[in-house]
Amino acid sequence: MTMKCSEVLACISEYVDKEVCPDSCSAIEEHLAKCSHCRAQVQTITQTVTLVRRMKNCCAQKDMVIRLQRRIVRIDRGKL
Amino acid sequence: MTTLDMEAEAALLDRAKTGDREAFWELAAGSVDPIYRLALRLMKREEDAEDVVQESFLKALDKIGEFQGKSRFNTWLHRIAVNQGLMKLRKRRSDVFSMDAPVGGGEEGDAHFMELADFGSSALEDLESSEAATVLESALEELPIDLRTIVVMRDVNRMSNDEVAQALELPLGAVKWRLHRARTILRDRLGEYFAERVCRTGETG
Ligand SMILES: [Zn+2]
Numbered sequence: 001m002t003m004k005c006s007e008v009l010a011c012i013s014e015y016v017d018k019e020v021c022p023d024s025c026s027a028i029e030e031h032l033a034k035c036s037h038c039r040a041q042v043q044t045i046t047q048t049v050t051l052v053r054r055m056k057n058c059c060a061q062k063d064m065v066i067r068l069q070r071r072i073v074r075i076d077r078g079k080l
Numbered sequence: 081m082t083t084l085d086m087e088a089e090a091a092l093l094d095r096a097k098t099g100d101r102e103a104f105w106e107l108a109a110g111s112v113d114p115i116y117r118l119a120l121r122l123m124k125r126e127e128d129a130e131d132v133v134q135e136s137f138l139k140a141l142d143k144i145g146e147f148q149g150k151s152r153f154n155t156w157l158h159r160i161a162v163n164q165g166l167m168k169l170r171k172r173r174s175d176v177f178s179m180d181a182p183v184g185g186g187e188e189g190d191a192h193f194m195e196l197a198d199f200g201s202s203a204l205e206d207l208e209s210s211e212a213a214t215v216l217e218s219a220l221e222e223l224p225i226d227l228r229t230i231v232v233m234r235d236v237n238r239m240s241n242d243e244v245a246q247a248l249e250l251p252l253g254a255v256k257w258r259l260h261r262a263r264t265i266l267r268d269r270l271g272e273y274f275a276e277r278v279c280r281t282g283e284t285g
Contacts, residue, residue: 013259013260048263051270060116064134067130
């Protein structure tokens with residue numbers, strides 16, 4: 001059974017995340033072997049996800065956590 | 081991120097529910113950075129993001145007695161943070177948003193049959209170039225908020241599709257579809273950039 005391009009494209013994200021079941025996975029790979037269009041889709045989505053995952057991520061400042069903890073202490077005192 | 085296993089989390093949760101602040105922090109500490117990242121992507125302003133973080137953790141502390149532990153604590157915090165963020169955005173009125181609204185960006189990505197060049201082997205190293213990073217930053221910033229929320233939870237905070245679905249109270253299929261839409265939009269923006277770069281540098285593609 002062969003998959004259509006539209007069917008492959010519909011599950012491309014899951015395929016890239018390696019979350020498709022083994023059966024679908026081999027059907028997709030069978031299609032990819034023959035279809036350069038879908039191959040390019042898989043490749044560029046894979047690259048995009050990699051780039052997003054490599055983005056520099058901000059971290060919460062220590063001060064923020066300290067301010068939060070102080071607020072909690074104040075709330076707890078208020079309850080006493 | 082969350083390295084606690086389910087059992088350890090359940091035990092901490094029991095203690096946290098009795099008012100044990102140390103247990104609460106053990107549960108919550110790993111979520112501070114992810115929640116801040118999410119809040120910053122939602123609010124786009126540091127001071128608003130901090131407010132969302134503070135309000136979310138205080139709300140979690142207040143409501144912990146009602147938390148059943150059916151999802152991970154981190155997932156629950158994301159859920160609270162999204163709600164806090166949206167409430168604040170509605171007040172700000174600069175960004176209209178509903179999780180039930182039609183998926184942003186229309187349907188045109190559905191049959192995306194234009195010929196796609198791959199970004200080239202240098203693309204990944206290129207992200208270290210601040211230019212490509214800026215393109216990605218602004219592409220992410222311009223994503224409709226429902227799609228942006230999902231990308232941040234999934235690809236930045238590395239939550240599973242199930243966790244995202246729980247956090248947003250969306251069917252799993254809706255999360256997958258929106259993630260797919262979001263990645264496609266980002267891909268198209270990056271594709272434009274890399275295609276243009278190839279022209280500029282005179283490489284043959
Ligand atoms: Zn195809």
